[in-house]
Amino acid sequence: MGSAAFRGGVHPHYRKELTASLAITSMPPPAKVVIPLQQHIGAPAESLVKIGDQLLLGQKIGDSKGFVSAPVHASVSGTVVAVGPYNHPLGRKVEAITIQSDGLDTWHGEVKPAGSLDLMTPEQIRGLIREAGLVGMGGATFPTHVKLAPPAEKPIDTVIINGAECEPYLTADHRMMLEKPGDIIFGLKVMMKVLGASRGIIGIESNKPDALRVMKQAVEGEAEISVVSLHTKYPQGAEKMLIYVTTKRKVPSGGLPMDVGVVNHNVGTAIALAEVIKEGKPLIQRVVTVTGEGVIRPANLMVRIGTLVSDLLSFCGGLRETTRKLINGGPMMGLALAGEDIPVIKGTSGILALTDDDVDLARQRTCIKCAKCVSVCPVNLAPTFIAQAAEHSLIQRADKLHAADCIECGCCAFICPARIPLTQWIRLAKADILDRRKQQQK
Amino acid sequence: MNDKLVISSSPHIRTVESVQSVMIDVLVALFPVALISVLLFGYQALVIMLIAIASAMLAEAAWLRKLDFFGDGSAAVTGLLLAMTLPASAPWWLVMIGSVSAIIIGKQVFGGVGHNIFNPALVGRAILVISWGGHMAGNVWPVPKPFAFTADISAVTTATPLAGTEQALNTTLSQLFIGNVAGSLGETSALALLVGAFWLLYKGHIDWRIPGGFIGTVFIMGAALGEGFYYNQLLTGLFHVLAGGVLLGALFMATDMVTSPVTNRGKLIFGAGCGLMTMLIRLFGVFPEGVTYAILLMNALTPVIDNFTLPKKFGEVKRSA
Numbered sequence: 001m002g003s004a005a006f007r008g009g010v011h012p013h014y015r016k017e018l019t020a021s022l023a024i025t026s027m028p029p030p031a032k033v034v035i036p037l038q039q040h041i042g043a044p045a046e047s048l049v050k051i052g053d054q055l056l057l058g059q060k061i062g063d064s065k066g067f068v069s070a071p072v073h074a075s076v077s078g079t080v081v082a083v084g085p086y087n088h089p090l091g092r093k094v095e096a097i098t099i100q101s102d103g104l105d106t107w108h109g110e111v112k113p114a115g116s117l118d119l120m121t122p123e124q125i126r127g128l129i130r131e132a133g134l135v136g137m138g139g140a141t142f143p144t145h146v147k148l149a150p151p152a153e154k155p156i157d158t159v160i161i162n163g164a165e166c167e168p169y170l171t172a173d174h175r176m177m178l179e180k181p182g183d184i185i186f187g188l189k190v191m192m193k194v195l196g197a198s199r200g201i202i203g204i205e206s207n208k209p210d211a212l213r214v215m216k217q218a219v220e221g222e223a224e225i226s227v228v229s230l231h232t233k234y235p236q237g238a239e240k241m242l243i244y245v246t247t248k249r250k251v252p253s254g255g256l257p258m259d260v261g262v263v264n265h266n267v268g269t270a271i272a273l274a275e276v277i278k279e280g281k282p283l284i285q286r287v288v289t290v291t292g293e294g295v296i297r298p299a300n301l302m303v304r305i306g307t308l309v310s311d312l313l314s315f316c317g318g319l320r321e322t323t324r325k326l327i328n329g330g331p332m333m334g335l336a337l338a339g340e341d342i343p344v345i346k347g348t349s350g351i352l353a354l355t356d357d358d359v360d361l362a363r364q365r366t367c368i369k370c371a372k373c374v375s376v377c378p379v380n381l382a383p384t385f386i387a388q389a390a391e392h393s394l395i396q397r398a399d400k401l402h403a404a405d406c407i408e409c410g411c412c413a414f415i416c417p418a419r420i421p422l423t424q425w426i427r428l429a430k431a432d433i434l435d436r437r438k439q440q441q442k
Numbered sequence: 443m444n445d446k447l448v449i450s451s452s453p454h455i456r457t458v459e460s461v462q463s464v465m466i467d468v469l470v471a472l473f474p475v476a477l478i479s480v481l482l483f484g485y486q487a488l489v490i491m492l493i494a495i496a497s498a499m500l501a502e503a504a505w506l507r508k509l510d511f512f513g514d515g516s517a518a519v520t521g522l523l524l525a526m527t528l529p530a531s532a533p534w535w536l537v538m539i540g541s542v543s544a545i546i547i548g549k550q551v552f553g554g555v556g557h558n559i560f561n562p563a564l565v566g567r568a569i570l571v572i573s574w575g576g577h578m579a580g581n582v583w584p585v586p587k588p589f590a591f592t593a594d595i596s597a598v599t600t601a602t603p604l605a606g607t608e609q610a611l612n613t614t615l616s617q618l619f620i621g622n623v624a625g626s627l628g629e630t631s632a633l634a635l636l637v638g639a640f641w642l643l644y645k646g647h648i649d650w651r652i653p654g655g656f657i658g659t660v661f662i663m664g665a666a667l668g669e670g671f672y673y674n675q676l677l678t679g680l681f682h683v684l685a686g687g688v689l690l691g692a693l694f695m696a697t698d699m700v701t702s703p704v705t706n707r708g709k710l711i712f713g714a715g716c717g718l719m720t721m722l723i724r725l726f727g728v729f730p731e732g733v734t735y736a737i738l739l740m741n742a743l744t745p746v747i748d749n750f751t752l753p754k755k756f757g758e759v760k761r762s763a
Contacts, residue, residue: 012457324446336454361448365460369704370464370699375649380755401752418556419460423451
């Protein structure tokens with residue numbers, strides 16, 4: 001079964017060959033982990049521990065009373081050596097718990113299989129997911145239990161597993177599909193059960209034929225689940241695009257996937273969910289693609305949450321002299337890091353080191369109105385006009401031009417021959433618009 | 443922390459295309475027609491092109507007080523495009539004045555590339571037509587002499603096919619297509635223009651909607667309202683497309699990125715508007731040709747067209763009033 005195409009999009013160099021054929025290997029637990037209390041969208045967790053506390057692997061160390069939030073857990077066993085602000089991929093300091101590992105990896109007693117899935121109610125499953133600290137692992141880090149609890153008036157009939165991995169360089173999802181197809185399908189079935197959905201779709205970009213083959217084999221005999229080959233085009237994995245090409249449903253402007261009866265989850269989230277149900281394991285590790293021409297030995301690694309990027313990189317042989325940019329995530333939507341003393345968090349799908357050759361420092365020029373940004377925008381905006389409005393602080397005009405609908409995929413800035421940071425301007429406009437709307441509501 | 447690392451907002455990778463590479467692509471696209479014009483009009487054509495490009499680049503460098511003559515390449519494009527609108531008989535000073543006015547009055551006074559409202563090359567041409575009509579009028583243009591490598595400017599002059607019925611009748615459509623007719627350097631060979639335009643389409647620098655709307659409207663209006671030169675209205679429509687500056691205008695002037703709309707619907711409206719104005723001038727105006735003024739007029743409307751044709755955002759919900 002092929003899929004429809006969405007309008008717009010770009011074809012960057014994918015460079016996935018650096019790591020696509022490398023099996024996921026486990027990085028030994030580092031001597032020290034730094035676990036930020038905010039690794040998700042929503043209310044930050046509050047620390048449950050203090051300096052000197054002895055912790056076991058998988059023990060809950062931070063939690064919040066907020067519904068849209070997620071707890072965090074110890075990813076090594078050992079001693080709390082610091083609680084306080086620490087560097088965070090978002091660029092500011094965030095409260096974090098630093099644990100010195102005892103090297104023993106002694107599991108906490110509460111980590112045990114939850115029992116038979118058939119006997120569990122959706123409510124119980126959601127509870128387990130929340131307690132395990134599951135968040136969207138594609139990078140958005142939205143708490144999973146919230147996504148699995150839509151209001152009653154929004155029935156969900158379809159769960160889509162996002163295996164598009166349209167970001168260049170990244171291969172974590174690709175490897176997971178090759179190596180853990182069973183867990184992905186198990187996770188998907190749990191999601192369908194919790195939501196009462198009758199249909200499961202696994203969408204994979206056509207540049208991963210081996211993953212398509214493996215996943216198709218794995219769903220043989222599963223009448224309710226289909227594997228769909230997607231065009232290789234960025235941003236194929238963007239929520240609205242993925243839903244449109246697999247179901248022909250358009251998420252309304254300003255709406256959510258549940259408005260069209262769909263919930264999206266990343267393949268990594270599905271595997272983590274399977275581990276929660278099967279083994280009772282909270283989210284303490286994830287697969288990170290360490291890649292880019294700046295990395296001496298690129299790899300797909302199973303890494304403990306809270307591992308410092310410096311430790312991760314030295315495990316991969318270190319960085320080349322020519323490295324000019326370090327990114328948490330992929331090159332299209334990732335966050336540039338100011339250094340290596342920053343922990344891996346639940347949403348870190350990759351650590352990417354770009355070199356002088358890849359980092360374009362060309363001077364920005366005047367817009368020549370080539371309209372390439374307009375033609376690549378997957379949500380049909382006119383980026384150059386929004387950026388112009390933002391540059392002149394014309395927030396109302398930016399709002400009228402639907403800046404708030406921008407999905408920040410980066411296609412416009414990628415394609416711009418004048419090197420205008422269009423996405424950045426639109427982000428600014430978006431933030432101002434949302435601020436203004438909030439104030440008006442008060 | 444690490445002062446070697448660049449911190450910036452995503453995306454972190456960029457296309458290899460730049461303003462300069464786009465402009466170079468346009469120059470490449472103009473190569474076939476430039477070559478044909480030299481074959482038809484001799485070395486004079488080459489001299490005109492070189493003078494036009496050089497004076498455009500010099501004017502821009504002088505205005506910007508920079509020694510980087512090629513710069514983003516837009517001055518060279520303007521110079522070459524202007525040359526394409528001139529007859530092979532144009533004297534050197536006329537070419538220079540046209541080129542310098544195109545750059546200074548057409549572009550730099552508005553703030554440089556990207557800020558100009560009107561197509562600079564056409565501004566230059568319009569100034570020449572108004573000020574030195576004698577040199578620019580259709581009845582002094584040399585007849586092409588293929589492979590003679592020189593144009594006999596003094597002796598052989600004739601009117602552009604559009605100037606009157608008699609000449610038109612003597613011009614076959616196939617001659618118009620290949621370019622063996624009197625006209626400015628760039629408006630003679632439809633074939634060479636199309637080859638260049640396909641290159642730009644392939645590179646994604648122009649969109650079919652502007653030339654499509656332009657040429658389509660000219661064809662329809664020519665077929666419906668044109669005088670029946672060929673005893674067949676469809677051929678008359680085709681004549682209006684191939685003769686004069688329609689193809690050069692539709693493929694290379696109206697498609698100028700800076701001065702045409704960015705939206706898809708806007709491009710179609712813009713192209714159709716250019717075609718409409720061209721034919722109104724041709725059929726009902728005092729000039730035999732109207733491409734220049736049609737495009738300049740539509741250039742002025744570009745911001746308005748853009749504003750009214752913004753694309754419908756993804757997932758837009760129809761609101762019932």
